[in-house]
Amino acid sequence: xxxxxxxxxxxxxxxxxxxxxxxxxxxxxxxxxxxxxxxxxxxxxxxxxxxxxxxxxxxxxxxxxxxxxxxxxxxxxxxxxxxxxxxxxxxxxxxxxxxxxxxxxxxxxxxxxxxxxxxxxxxxxxxxxxxxxxxxxxxxxxxxxxxxxxx
Amino acid sequence: xxxxxxxxxxxxxxxxxxxxxxxxxxxxxxxxxxxxxxxxxxxxxxxxxxxxxxxxxxxxxxxxxxxxxxxxxxxxxxxxxxxxxxxxxxxxxxxxxxxxxxxxxxxxxxxxxxxxxxxxxxxxxxxxxxxxxxxxxxxxxxxxxxxxxxxxxxxxxxxxxxxxxxxxxxxxxxxxxxxxxxxxxxxxxxxxxxxxxxxxxxxxxxxxxxxxxxxxxxxxxxxxxxxxxxxxxxxxxxxxxxxxxxxxxxxxxxxxxxxxxxxxxxxxxxxxxxxxxxxxxxxxxxxxxxxxxxxxxxxxxxxxxxxxxxxxxxxxxxxxxxxxxxxxxxxxxxxxxxxxxxxxxxxxxxxxxxxxxxxxxxxxxxxxxxxxxxxxxxxxxxxxxxxxxxxxxxxxxxxxxxxxxxxxxxxxxxxxxxxxxxxxxxxxxxxxxxxxxxxxxxxxxxxxxxxxxxxxxxxxxxxxxxxxxxxxxxxxxxxxxxxxxxxxxxxxxxxxxxxxxxxxxxxxxxxxxxxxxxxxxxxxxxxxxxxxxxxxxxxxxxxxxxxxxxxxxxxxxxxxxxxxxxxxxxxxxxxxxxxxxxxxxxxxxxxxxxxxxxxxxxxxxxxxxx
Numbered sequence: 001x002x003x004x005x006x007x008x009x010x011x012x013x014x015x016x017x018x019x020x021x022x023x024x025x026x027x028x029x030x031x032x033x034x035x036x037x038x039x040x041x042x043x044x045x046x047x048x049x050x051x052x053x054x055x056x057x058x059x060x061x062x063x064x065x066x067x068x069x070x071x072x073x074x075x076x077x078x079x080x081x082x083x084x085x086x087x088x089x090x091x092x093x094x095x096x097x098x099x100x101x102x103x104x105x106x107x108x109x110x111x112x113x114x115x116x117x118x119x120x121x122x123x124x125x126x127x128x129x130x131x132x133x134x135x136x137x138x139x140x141x142x143x144x145x146x147x148x149x150x151x
Numbered sequence: 152x153x154x155x156x157x158x159x160x161x162x163x164x165x166x167x168x169x170x171x172x173x174x175x176x177x178x179x180x181x182x183x184x185x186x187x188x189x190x191x192x193x194x195x196x197x198x199x200x201x202x203x204x205x206x207x208x209x210x211x212x213x214x215x216x217x218x219x220x221x222x223x224x225x226x227x228x229x230x231x232x233x234x235x236x237x238x239x240x241x242x243x244x245x246x247x248x249x250x251x252x253x254x255x256x257x258x259x260x261x262x263x264x265x266x267x268x269x270x271x272x273x274x275x276x277x278x279x280x281x282x283x284x285x286x287x288x289x290x291x292x293x294x295x296x297x298x299x300x301x302x303x304x305x306x307x308x309x310x311x312x313x314x315x316x317x318x319x320x321x322x323x324x325x326x327x328x329x330x331x332x333x334x335x336x337x338x339x340x341x342x343x344x345x346x347x348x349x350x351x352x353x354x355x356x357x358x359x360x361x362x363x364x365x366x367x368x369x370x371x372x373x374x375x376x377x378x379x380x381x382x383x384x385x386x387x388x389x390x391x392x393x394x395x396x397x398x399x400x401x402x403x404x405x406x407x408x409x410x411x412x413x414x415x416x417x418x419x420x421x422x423x424x425x426x427x428x429x430x431x432x433x434x435x436x437x438x439x440x441x442x443x444x445x446x447x448x449x450x451x452x453x454x455x456x457x458x459x460x461x462x463x464x465x466x467x468x469x470x471x472x473x474x475x476x477x478x479x480x481x482x483x484x485x486x487x488x489x490x491x492x493x494x495x496x497x498x499x500x501x502x503x504x505x506x507x508x509x510x511x512x513x514x515x516x517x518x519x520x521x522x523x524x525x526x527x528x529x530x531x532x533x534x535x536x537x538x539x540x541x542x543x544x545x546x547x548x549x550x551x552x553x554x555x556x557x558x559x560x561x562x563x564x565x566x567x568x569x570x571x572x573x574x575x576x577x578x579x580x581x582x583x584x585x586x587x588x589x590x591x592x593x594x595x596x597x598x599x600x601x602x603x604x605x606x607x608x609x610x611x612x613x614x615x616x617x618x619x620x621x622x623x624x625x626x627x628x629x630x631x632x633x634x635x636x637x638x639x640x641x642x643x644x645x646x647x648x649x650x651x652x653x654x655x656x657x658x659x660x661x662x663x664x665x666x667x668x669x670x671x672x673x674x675x676x677x678x679x680x681x682x683x684x685x686x687x688x689x690x691x692x693x694x695x696x697x698x699x700x701x702x703x704x705x706x707x708x709x710x711x712x713x714x715x716x717x718x719x720x721x722x723x724x725x726x727x728x729x730x731x732x733x734x735x736x737x738x739x740x741x742x743x744x745x746x747x748x749x750x751x752x753x754x755x756x757x758x759x760x761x
């Protein structure tokens with residue numbers, strides 16, 4: 001199943017200042033282990049990628065394409081899109097630097113009715129402790145928490 | 152553009168009278184099943200053209216880019232916000248329908264002052280629809296929405312007894328009757344209460360004219376049973392004027408306030424309910440049910456009366472709790488020249504209020520809605536759980552509190568409270584508690600310092616006791632005793648301003664932060680400015696789907712829609728003591744010849760008994 005992942009750096013002015021950097025790693029999950037996927041990278045296209053960007057970050061870090069467009073008046077946005085070919089169960093790990101604070105967030109996807117559905121996503125505004133989140137994700141993905149330790 | 156969803160099926164047709172008979176559980180399941188078929192469809196309902204950004208022209212300074220929509224075909228396009236000669240404008244280009252340019256905010260200085268108060272909410276942790284389309288074609292609420300519902304609207308009918316010339320919404324014109332059953336209404340109200348991190352606690356029952364429903368009191372009762380703390384009924388006030396019992400029944404059932412259209416103090420500016428308002432206010436007085444007056448402000452029509460409207464509010468402050476002005480939202484296809492004659496934005500109205508109150512209420516006395524977020528954050532830090540937050544976009548609304556002295560002097564709260572200072576204090580305190588400092592020590596610090604930001608020597612005489620004033624704040628912030636807020640509210644007049652969007656000034660950044668929502672008949676929660684700005688995609692589509700055919704409704708109820716027309720007796724209304732008393736000292740309504748009164752009513756579309 002093909003999946004997109006975004007890594008970007010944004011310096012936004014409007015409606016309020018935000019500095020955010022996100023690095024995304026994608027892992028295929030199967031047989032009780034995870035494996036980082038190798039991906040093809042290209043530059044961001046608002047027409048091709050806006051919906052996927054919103055789906056990825058609208059809830060997790062509350063950043064949407066509308067925010068990016070709005071914030072760009074005197075700011076910057078550099079984004080690369082990785083297109084990864086992987087399995088039917090995927091884990092994404094986001095390293096987020098938001099206004100000087102570091103966070104690590106997780107989201108998980110499973111193939112359902114021919115499309116990848118998000119079955120788990122951390123959100124910055126409702127963030128449980130890391131161990132708790134690891135435990136939730138490992139249960140959902142049928143993995144031991146140890147398998148996730150290195151992400 | 153990705154298609155909405157493979158799950159979308161052809162829209163079925165239903166017979167609402169059959170659906171309304173379903174038991175609650177089955178009704179819920181059935182209603183939710185229709186959601187995919189009612190969602191806007193890419194390529195059918197809208198297109199996406201994000202490839203190009205409009206250019207800036209000479210004399211224009213870039214403020215921001217944003218996403219907007221074409222007023223003609225609803226296509227998503229990129230827009231530029233720019234400053235020119237001290238005002239902020241929006242420009243966008245639809246490849247099919249050309250360029251559109253609109254005033255966005257009438258004063259750049261106010262824009263920047265308001266922008267500094269922007270705070271975002273915590274998002275929606277329990278979205279009602281999956282994210283399958285770009286904003287604003289995915290409402291429900293979707294996972295990218297930023298603000299919880301601060302005020303939920305529920306339309307309970309599309310019937311109306313008025314025939315206002317500009318309205319295409321009411322049942323006779325629409326060609327169907329939208330009137331959800333009580334079970335259906337309970338389902339909708341319950342859906343909005345499920346939202347996390349903060350469920351809806353305030354609801355506005357609206358229409359059409361909701362008081363036309365014989366079971367309106369039951370609807371209020373249901374809202375109370377479903378856990379709504381604040382219930383307001385939005386009405387044109389006609390029935391309130393003639394039926395004193397309805398005001399009592401509404402209050403007893405749990406209504407907190409009546410939201411009443413009030414566009415001016417003369418028949419020319421308020422032909423909708425100028426003659427009835429005095430009687431409606433008297434009946435509300437008897438019932439001890441407060442009112443908020445809601446003027447729609449239009450340039451060239453009633454902008455010159457905003458000061459008088461506020462004075463009218465102050466005159467009736469024993470029963471009027473607030474005046475909430477709404478700069479006009481221009482719907483339908485209106486040529487630019489015509490729009491320019493009507494268009495006003497929040498700063499334009501603020502400036503007029505300043506002029507018309509001889510500087511007693513200045514522009515600087517108003518703050519954008521999210522200004523109060525630090526209060527929520529502080530209470531949240533104290534209590535350790537999410538609180539009600541007003542995180543709407545800074546350009547959407549503004550407010551202040553107005554006090555007055557016996558000599559008639561108007562005194563905004565900002566004359567004696569340093570709002571900036573208080574909010575900074577609370578913000579800092581919330582941060583300190585969040586970073587682990589003892590909350591009791593921090594709170595003590597806040598209470599000690601709070602007095603520095605209040606200068607009661609400049610307050611109205613009845614508020615000169617600093618102790619009393621601070622006790623209100625203490626009760627609200629620390630004891631979470633909201634009876635204090637009520638007590639405070641009853642001695643002030645809330646002045647609000649809410650600029651709902653329209654197709655010409657649309658801004659997706661604003662709608663993603665919207666906190667005034669509608670619950671749809673299928674349970675989706677939709678921001679006000681998608682519900683009403685794209686009626687074919689949201690409001691009308693859903694209401695028509697869940698409606699009765701007129702003939703069927705008339706057969707079922709024994710009523711005739713065509714007979715539900717209000718005919719005004721201007722002479723009788725003008726002859727009453729309440730009428731004279733209501734406008735005395737605010738507007739010289741008796742200097743206007745009777746014939747002019749009649750003409751104003753008729754021109755508006757309301758027939759008159761002669």
